[in-house]
Amino acid sequence: MNGFRIILVALVLLLNLVGVSPAWADPPKLTGTPEYAEVTQAIANLIRAKAAPEESDLTSVEIEQKLGALNLQKYILETASHYSQCRNSTGSTIAVFAHKAKKAPQSPSVLYYLANGEMTEDEWSCDGVYLPTGTKLAGLSEVTEPTVAQFVSGTRLNATVNAQGELEFNLAPSKFAKSSDSVLPIPDLTVATIQASLPNAPIED
Known part of the structure; x- marks a missing residue:
């Protein structure tokens, strides 16, 4: 047993030295934010x-x-056991804002394209889903200008499309950000442009 403990301690030290977090690493502390x-x-x-x-x-x-x-x-x-993650189950590419929360929590959020069936990586924080003008969001009026649906940190978000062709989220957004009232660099993109873009979001393996 002593030999096993020595090996375990050595393994933990090695993981820390190479910058890899062990599977039992502490979850993000969001209550002090x-x-x-x-x-x-x-x-x-x-x-x-x-x-x-x-x-x-x-x-x-x-x-x-x-x-x-x-x-x-x-x-x-x-x-929350992870930073915010976004899963795309819409059937086509969507745009999301994300930043690398684990190693650079203050880094700016950047627009990425997330392919259908993929989820953003858990060391990144998915900060919101981009809604181009004309987006039909379930339960709400049509989006009239580029907007970002934002969710509370730690959310495990899943974006889908219902039978009426409306975008749906498994959790309600905590707020909606527009270019006039947000620090996010919100561009003016069309649905067609987003769907034709090459996916580049950091994703789970």
Whole structure:
């Protein structure tokens, strides 16, 4: 047993030296991020609005809906085992924003093309899905300008297309970013341009 322990310790040291994280490495710590603080503050604000509905511009139904969405986001941030990942199950190439979160958490998010059936790599953070003008999103009005659907960090996103030809996500976006109000370099691309682009997103092996 002592020999086994020595071998195990040596293996862990070797993995650290070559920069490879062992399979049991700690998950990303997302509860200390500004995003987590923003979500918890929004929940606190809604709880106050729920206690004094006459002072809120929201109906009781809207408050409950927003609380449900925010509590889910809080849960994801607290329990995430990976950085955000996006899976493309739409049947064609889509565009996503991503950055290498594990080694360069402050690096800028860049637009990549993700092939159908692929998922972004778990050491990268998929920061959002690009929605070109004219995109039909299930449950929402048609997109009228280039937009990025963003999701809370730690989300395991799956993008699909329903029977009506509308884009669907397994989780609701936490926000929508447009070029006029975002630091993301949001280009003006057509659906045809995206679908014809060569996939280059970092993906799972």
